[in-house]
Amino acid sequence: QLTVGFYSNTCPDAESIVSGVVRNAAQSNSNISPVLLRLHFHDCFVEGCDGSILIENGPNAERHAFSHQGVGGFEVIDQAKAQLEATCPGVVSCADIVALAARDAIALANGPSYEVPTGRRDGRASDVSLAANMPDVSNSIQQLKAKFLQKGLSEKDLVLLSAAHTIGTTACFFMTDRLYNFSPAGGSDPAINPDFLPELQSVCPQNGDVNVRLPMDRGSEQTFDNHILENIRNGFAVLASDAKLYEDETTRIVVDSYFGMLTPIFGTSFEADFVESIVKMGQIGVKTGSNGEIRRVCTAFN
Numbered sequence: 001q002l003t004v005g006f007y008s009n010t011c012p013d014a015e016s017i018v019s020g021v022v023r024n025a026a027q028s029n030s031n032i033s034p035v036l037l038r039l040h041f042h043d044c045f046v047e048g049c050d051g052s053i054l055i056e057n058g059p060n061a062e063r064h065a066f067s068h069q070g071v072g073g074f075e076v077i078d079q080a081k082a083q084l085e086a087t088c089p090g091v092v093s094c095a096d097i098v099a100l101a102a103r104d105a106i107a108l109a110n111g112p113s114y115e116v117p118t119g120r121r122d123g124r125a126s127d128v129s130l131a132a133n134m135p136d137v138s139n140s141i142q143q144l145k146a147k148f149l150q151k152g153l154s155e156k157d158l159v160l161l162s163a164a165h166t167i168g169t170t171a172c173f174f175m176t177d178r179l180y181n182f183s184p185a186g187g188s189d190p191a192i193n194p195d196f197l198p199e200l201q202s203v204c205p206q207n208g209d210v211n212v213r214l215p216m217d218r219g220s221e222q223t224f225d226n227h228i229l230e231n232i233r234n235g236f237a238v239l240a241s242d243a244k245l246y247e248d249e250t251t252r253i254v255v256d257s258y259f260g261m262l263t264p265i266f267g268t269s270f271e272a273d274f275v276e277s278i279v280k281m282g283q284i285g286v287k288t289g290s291n292g293e294i295r296r297v298c299t300a301f302n
């Protein structure tokens, strides 16, 4: 349904305008790459990749959902939209801007470059309740697999897309249960490497400031690489959901496949497979043709 270069006639500079804005934002905010990548995920998983998360129409807007806690990058999308409206008004959707910005963000973190199929239209729905079923750090591996499958994403996609945590940080808020109240036995998650546990507990002490942030890919949080998978194998996963990828047999095989431990039945390289998965994620529930609209402003319906 979507096509690479959808705007090549109607707004030939669309993609370079977005990448310029992202590059510019990165100069003043070194964290913008992970923020923009996460925004794309949270957009696609609620009502499809349709810019629904961008709408700001009061306290019940989807973006205020608990499961979207910490999501950002809205101002970068708004800036790109303003430039695009000045150049080719009414042509480029906010949903496409989000997908393109995520691609540019990955490239800025030295990740793989890829072409983004475009032609998404913007959604007309926004409500906190729509985001109730987002994947959560405390979900079981079965729940995570089911939530991805519901979006047409496989167990392999679950591993590869979780590896987006190769860049960025988490708030201690998401670590409390894993460090001090892990289900079902209480205490800390036994999957945490004993050499890593004291470090995590000192950054995120019990009853400490839950807003303190820590890298999710220890030692490589600025670089988009497969180091996160190595950390997951070694018990150095930070998020509980990432750690679970190595406890389940199917997802463990996917992780191991990137270390030459098995015949490479899963494909060529982490980077190439990640690209395949994120392009797939970018097609979830897309609106095309006469569905949806092209917003004039990304935070408001027309």
Ligand code: HEM
Binding pocket: 031, 033, 034, 035, 037, 038, 041, 069, 070, 071, 135, 136, 137, 138, 144, 161, 162, 164, 165, 167, 168, 169, 170, 171, 174, 239, 241, 278
């Ligand atoms: C498998 C289910 C997933 C869960 C449970 C999950 C959970 C989380 C959590 C709790 C954070 C920390 C948020 C914060 O404190 O601000 C986070 C950050 C992040 N997530 Fe995920 N995530 C998942 C999948 C994904 C996917 C599919 C992507 C993208 C393809 C992604 C990209 C990111 C990025 C880049 C960050 C860093 C954000 C930053 O540095 O501000 N995540 N994720």
Ligand SMILES: [Ca+2]
Binding pocket: 042, 043, 044, 045, 046, 047, 048, 049, 050, 051, 052, 053, 123
């Ligand atoms: Ca959406």
Ligand SMILES: [Ca+2]
Binding pocket: 165, 166, 167, 217, 220, 221, 222, 223, 224, 225, 226, 227, 228
């Ligand atoms: Ca990394």
